[in-house]
Amino acid sequence: MKTIFKMVNKQLLIASGCLVYLVASPVNASQLSExxxxxxxxxxxxxxxxxxxxxxxxxxxxxxxxxxxxxxxxxxxxxxxxxxxxxxxxxxxxxxxxxxxxxxxxxxxxxxxxxxxxxxxxxxxxxxxxxxxxxxxxxxxxxxxxxxxxxxxxxxxxxxxxxxxxxxxxxxxxxxxxxxxxxxxxxxxxxxxxxxxxxxxxxxxYHHYAEDALYQSPREAATEILKTLVEPIEAISDGKIAAPLGKTLAKMRWRKSESWRSKQSIENIRTNLKSLQHLFSGVSGASTKQLLIESGAGELAAEIDRQFSQINAALQQIAAPVAMQYQQRQFAQLSSVQQQLKQLSDNLLASMQPLQIKLGFNRRDGD
Amino acid sequence: MNNKSINVPRRQFSGYLGCLLLSAALPSVSMANSPSSYASASVDDRGQHWLIVFDQLGNQQVKYPLPSRAHQVLKHPTQPWLLVVARRPGQYLLVIDLNTGALVQRITASTGQHFCGHMQISADGKLLYTTENITLNSAGLIVVRDFSEQLQTLQQFSSGGIGPHQLKLCDADKTLVVANGGIHTKNRQKLNLQQMHSNLSYINLATSEITEQVMLDTEYAQLSIRHIAVDDSSRVLIAMQYQGERTAVVPLVALHQRGEPLSFLAIPEKDFFQLQQYCGSACFDRTGSVVAVSAPKGDSILFWDLANNNRYLHKIKVKDGCGITAGASEGEFIVSSGRGRVYQINPRQASKTLLLKNTAIQWDNHLAAVG
CATH class of the missing domain: 1.20.1420.20 (M75 peptidase, HXXE motif)
Structure with missing residues (x-):
């Protein structure tokens, strides 16, 4: 495919050269630089x-x-x-x-x-x-x-x-x-x-951005990374908790959970969240959290970080199931984690606004 | 609902949209007979939805605020009007004057029904056809309205399935072909994925009867036929979405000709798995020899050469690309993206030219040629 586009790339290079000068710059003064x-x-x-x-x-x-x-x-x-x-x-x-x-x-x-x-x-x-x-x-x-x-x-x-x-x-x-x-x-x-x-x-x-390169700008490459921060939360909640949990304790089927054979269903979720938190605030220099602070959304950034830690602590409290069966107490605990994940997901989605990141329109919600 | 139009004088746009005049440098664009304007629903940075009409030089001709997210946009064949319908479950359909940018008329779906996002207008400009759902059970309807009677409903009849989506007129407007997606939804939540059955229905408009119905084999029961295009010889191009296992290899694009079985268009496996089993818009080129289907989850537009044994040409990357309309010449398409771009693409020449770029706008699913 690369060779076919050689000629086109040249055209686009000229085109994107113009773009830099002609596109009106967005309104927000605190916008993060490329x-x-x-x-x-x-x-x-x-x-x-x-x-x-x-x-x-x-x-x-x-x-x-x-x-x-x-x-x-x-x-x-x-x-x-x-x-x-x-x-x-x-x-x-x-x-x-x-x-x-x-x-x-x-x-x-x-x-x-x-x-x-x-x-x-x-x-x-x-x-x-x-x-x-x-x-x-x-x-x-x-x-x-x-x-x-x-x-x-x-x-x-x-x-x-x-x-x-x-x-x-x-x-x-x-x-x-x-x-x-x-x-x-x-x-x-x-x-x-x-x-x-x-x-x-x-x-x-990540060192070559152009209209027809993999990424058109650093911001666009960042969008791909941010998707992997934001989108998994809902998937974890739906696939790893809601599906096996069911709507009532009687309907719970823990064999639908991930890694139930090795009894790591909950451990998996904790690892997922710890890693997502690392992506959010653990990398040094320019983490999502840091960029949110620079965009004037420091409170939201702190809240998200706090939620990550809180959910992980909550998951740690949940005892292992006995013979693949949970009791009402664990059911309530997991339901509560679902709620917290929903809030975390909402906050992460909301944080895309101050960062001026669009996660995708047609691809995320088509018809 | 805001019924006021924002009527922006034509000359004022260039700066306003931030769209770019790139085409001057690119001679292939300025075809004498090319459609001069395009229209699409869109959303801006603040979440406001707009109907926007622009020409290929990036000049904005109409910008009309929409009460919520819209889906298809369609030029009236005889009047200077543009119609825009809400996406499902849709409650509005607007007629906008292209010259003044003002609202001509607004209609709503009958109580207990909603629009499904697509419409057609008879070639004589007299009748409007919409796909609609009975909200309670997603039973599909075709609703016929009369332009000469303020778009009052003339009649409505079954679409031949559940959850109808796109519809097209063919056989000189004697037949309506409808994609019945097969999915029962409540507030966009899918309720019947284990029992769903999609079909393509041909409806004789003189009798409102279904004259032919194409179903998918049981193994493909979870494929939803959603978007279709029709060429001059009434061949139907079908773009589908799969609701089953994420790893299943299933056909996503098909051609149909009446009286014949479906013929699936091949997608090489290496490209197939990038698409996440999801296709958006379907489109024939001006001559019916090349077809394009968008796959926004795979950031790709796929092309097949119908003049050459339906050969798969290739996919061309367009991030969040979804809207497609035929360009001026053979094999040429105009494609819009959720990243504010509009491209002219010719897959036979493997050329992709950026026509417009405005990153403050996200173009919605479908793009229409206005004239």
Whole structure:
């Protein structure tokens, strides 16, 4: 595509040269400069996105090692170590799950790493189907993964293989069990490594802005980053709390929650929020919070930061379910967290106004 | 409702809109027979919705305040009027005078009904057709109103499904083709995604009867047919939105010719997953040989060459691009975006030219050629 646009780019370069001078400047005097947005972008990419993906690579590599070690002797001790490592790796993914642009969206990597919610139990059915083919001594190579369903390529598949008793019963009887388990961990590790490698190349997009480049201005690049800060809150509330919680305790189905097999449903949400808070106020130099303060919205900025901490504290108070069932107390606590997430989401959306950021019009609310 | 128009004299605009005269440097734009003006609903920085008419030099010709978000805009074929209808669940439809910028008439939907955001006008300029819903159950209606009788309702009949959206006249106005989206909504909340059934219905306007109905196979039951375009030979271009699993690979664009099955237009997988299973507007070029469909969630406009076995041409990036109308020459389209841009695109030449830019305005879903 790049070559086709070569000529057009030239035209546009001329055009955008004019634009700088001709477009009437917006009214608000406190408007942040493009330079400031550029600092914001680099802070988010270099202090948040790339380091978090780098951690994900490290954690995914540790999972390969730990699962391989377990498969060697299949001891209880190494199984526990693998399970514990899985939880850590899963948290590293939850830490960067909100990024839904850039390399993770290429080649369906986002779905491959985590196919969830899996309403039709695709993961379960596909894993069973694969394990049944053990007699054919299948090769779990690149070609296998190119053809395999997204439901068996990521963390949820590992979780099932390590934590689901029915599946795990096949460990010794099925010659494919360990080879498949190990191959999936290796596939994940290589997938996450590609994301980091590509993000380093992606950095170039944050140094070249033009009408037909990936981003037309630093502010536009910042919009993409801010979407990943604002939009996940509602998705977390709807998908990770409202859906499994249901409207009444009687209707609650905690098996609809994320990572219930490894009992990390709530931990996931806490990690999500901690990471989003880091993106909001934890990066140094030009965080969203800092820019809100510079735009005269310091109170709102402080309120949002406070809400992040408050929700995380509230989540910490929620006891684990017993036999996948919650009591009225936990139901009330989770309902309250939903309310708080709604307020946080509203505040984050409201904060786009002082920042003069439009998250997207047709794409967010079409017809 | 604010019924006052803001009548801005023509010469005053250039600075006002902040739109740019880029086209002078770009000779391909100044075609003698090109449509000179375009119209679209929009929203400004303060959240106020406007109907805006502008020419391709960026001069604003009409700017009329809207009571809420609108959807389709349509030029009356014989009068100097522009019609704008509220988006669903819509309560207003306005007729604006293009010369004075003043309101000619405002109508509302009947009690218990609402507009669905799209309309058509018969070629003789006498009749207005709108898709409407019975609010309670989203049962689809076609409502016919008479321009010679202050747009009083002449008749209404079933659209052939639930949640009708875009409609088009074809066969020299003898037939109405309607996209019944199949989704029952309450205040825009979708209520029946597990049971939904979308269809394309052809309605004989002489009898109000459905003469042909195209349904999707069960595996595609959660595809919603929403936007359509029709060419001179009554071929229907269909843009769809999928309501099922996020990872499902489903057709999003199709062509239909009466009496034949649907023919899906291919999208390569690498492009498909960028679209988030969502298409916006559908449009034929002036000659019917190239078609365009917008995919705002994928920041893309997709093109197919109908003169060449419906071959997929490519996608061209337009951030938050949604409105499309045919340009002056073969294969040419005008595209508007939620980021205040208007482009002229010719996919065969892979050319994309910025016509207008005003980042204080977000162009809404549909763009119309005014004349």
């Amino acid at each position: 330079q400031r947005w550029q600092e914001f972008n680099l802070a988010a990419v270099q202090q948040h996105i790339i380091p978090n993906y780098q951690t994900l690579v490290e954690q995914s590599n540790l999972l390969v090692t730990s699962v391989s070690a377990f498969c060697e002797d299949r001891s209880e001790q190494r199984l526990n170590a693998a399970k514990s490592q899985f939880k850590q790796t899963q948290q590293a993914w939850q830490n960067i799950q909100h990024i839904q642009f850039g390399p993770v969206t290429m080649l369906m990597r986002n779905f491959s790493l985590q196919y969830w919610p899996d309403k039709k139990n695709l993961g379960g059915r596909q894993l069973n189907a694969l394990l049944k083919q053990a007699g054919d001594a299948p090769q779990y190579d690149n070609e296998f993964f190119n053809r395999a369903s997204v439901a068996v390529k990521g963390y949820p598949a590992i979780e099932r293989l390590l934590f689901e008793a029915k599946l795990f019963a096949q460990l010794d009887s099925n010659p494919s069990y360990c080879p498949l388990l190990t191959a999936i961990t290796e596939h994940i590790a290589s997938n996450t490594q590609s994301i980091v490698t590509e993000w380093h190349a992606e950095l170039a997009n």
